[in-house]
Amino acid sequence: MSEFGAGAELPGWVTESRSRGEFFSPEESHAAAPAGFLQELPSYRSVLRRRAAAGDVQERWGNLRGIASAERREPQPDGGERGAIPLWELPFSIAEKRDLQQGDIKYSSGWNHWKRTSSKSWKKALKDIKELSSYMQLWRHDIHSIEGKFGTGIQSYFSFLRFLVLLNFLMFILMFSFVTLPAVISNYGIFNSSSTKISPNNTEPYCTVYTPSGNKGLVYFYTYLKDLLTGTGFLEVTVLFYGYYTIDAAWFSVLRYNLPLAYLLTTFAYLALSFVWIIKRSVERFRQHLVHDEDQFQSYCNKVFAGWDFCITDLNAARLKHRSLLYELQTNLEEERLKQKIAERTMKEKLRIYSLRIFINIIVIAVLSGCFYSIYRATVFSQENSSVSIRRNVMIANLLVQYLPSIVITSANFIAPQIFSFLIAFEDYSAAFEIRLTLIRCVFVRLANVGVLLFSLWSQIHCDNDQCKACGYDYELYPCWESAVGQEMYKLLIFDFMIIIAMTLFVDFPRKLLVTYCSWKLVQWWGLQEFGISDNVLEIIYGQTICWIGTFFSPLLPAIATIKYFIIFYIKKISLIHTRKPASRPIRASSSNFFFLAVLLIGLILAFVPLGVSIALISSSKACGPFRNFNTSWAIVPYTILEFPIGLQKFLYGIASEAFAVPFFVIACLFMFYFIALAGAHKRVVEQLREQLVTESRDKLFLLEKLSEAQKNSGKPQKARVDFFWLLEPLDKGR
């Protein structure tokens, strides 16, 4: 095993005062010739033997490197044992790999040769498939060029956008194929299909009156435009909204397609799909980093070793990167020094700071309540004034009233973050925490605004007089309340889209023109706007939450969202290249990715709540939609279960009962505690091993010093070696 000793390159032994943590793995370095006896240490040999037996890849490479560089032409009996490591994964230059390949071919037996060529072609096939699938990725070239110019931080935003486009597209396909297509086919009687509408029983007749005001007779052209923008009029009776699907069953020849059940199940399916895909995507990125409890993103090693984006090709971008790295390192070092200072604060100072923080948090809560109240009032106003049948001529005023909730929400989403970033300066947190807290507050504002909107809509739909109670909702104003909610979501989505386009066209480009051609000091100091990643991401997550909530009420909403995000990609890309300057604060791709996915997940979970309430608690409208004959939308599930065979029914009831749920919950908790305990134990073991490594290396250092002293003094190296090897043996046993 030590035949390659002469050729292998061991790390250089410089002086006695230095030692290595891992003395014995051959490394590819051009070091000074090692002291010969060290290769004969039994620990070295046993490590090599053990690693070779276990097929340790690293050791093999070391061996092979030694062989390749030193003794290329000699017979290599070990060549055939290289096994299944593909050539391209070896850390040698092409010439050396070619030699290894020749060596393999020359000296391997028939069986090994066949095994190797088959595994090689298999790996090559896998590689080709991966290559092909990467070609089919959307926008591969665009995102790559953005990465080259602006670094991986901004590129992560565009990858996130691409992910959302695909997610929405899939949701659209799901809803379209299981809900829209059967409904359309059976309504038009294609392929021998028909639909049945069962008139509802057990309800008051006035609950079932629904006359959507599709445009009849001559109307002005602008009415069509208004309808397009607000989802009323001719759009209300199309496939876009819930009201169209007033079908109880669709018949294709003799097959019965239960459309209501399909509607509900597809809703659950797209929610589950989004949930699973988001979790899968976030787990992929963070599989290895769950053990260590240090903060991965803030560690200095991460900043120093992975700090430079090698894909940057633009000189300006490189300059900016240098600056941002310098800034980041300086800020972090300063924060560390600040922590010292904070620890030394006096009691009086602490009291002052805490009371200041409490005061500012109260202001924040006041701002939030202000936003919520204004959204509530705006929604109530808008609903009251637009549900009256308006045929006035003042179209603009009409549109404004319809869009009032969207306008208020968008302004709140814009103003509140500015207020928060202004306030946080007074709270005296460390820079990193400041950023995080502002972000959390902005996220909360955006998502809570949607919740308040839905709450105010629901308060409108709900009514208290006796006649209403029979229907369960306000039948006069909202004969088909799901369509009304769908229209509100549709308006929000369209308005959001229009605002993004308007901001780019009417704010960014003029600003760029102004900064380029006007040389006033003030204008130059104002400068171009930075590409704020978190703001942009929160914008699109807000849109996505609307889409998730709205798809139940308006099945084609994902299609609109797909087109919207598709166009936004190009708008943002053009805006980035031409009118923005990159952020001066450094953005790390990994922490950004984690942040985006975490907020997206929060948005999804938030979307579960109003959907759950609408499906399970609020009575479905009796005048339209697939759930006319049921009390609530959820009621169709128990109804369907009743039609199953008795055995299956009993089984399903059993699962849903407490007798099953409570033990299941207890067992789940037990498993969770077990894994937490296991993780804690592993962490402790890792710490102990680290300490042991440190002490062992200190021992070895001490012994090496003694050894070289002994060699120098005694002049009888053999004897000294034997003595010290006896000392070294017990250390080996620990391996």
Next chain:
Amino acid sequence: MGGSSSLLPQEALGEYQELTFLNKQEILLAYKRFSELLPREQRENACSVRVPKSQILTLPELRPSPSRQANPFQHRICHVFSTSEDGDDSMSFEDFLDMLSVFSDAATSDIKSRYAFRIFDFDDDGVLDGKDLEKLVNCLTGQGEEARLSSIEMEQLIRNVLEESDIDKDGTINLSEFQHVISRSPDFVSSFKIVL
């Protein structure tokens, strides 16, 4: 790609595909870019010619300019990947492919960390000590006096880095420690990338 694809022999293409992480398109693109660096008369023999370091550094991925550089590690990259016996850091086409292979998307994190270690090891002694780290940080923050950390800050930074990564507390980082700390660094794989 044009006519250059006919100049790269098919079996060489297949061989390079086997020996690197690159796929066919990437190898052909690399060949085209590499032959553009050569003077016209040497283009047919692109496979066997060595290109001096100054030429290599005109590639945008590695370009310097009089006062600024796009990639501060260009000299180290040329040095590490060059297999020239004269020590002049000139690169042949195969060295160029090697470099692209290690920096490609498909390369394993293990390979990347090994080569990153060699690139960061400025004095080529097989370990990263304080001086290597200092040069590394200076490369990161840029050229020029105002773009450097003060000596106190540099000391503090190096102390922190060693504290995080030096497991055996010997004041240097060897390959295994480096690979260990890189495996916990979430940004490394995405930033250690060059795609033509």
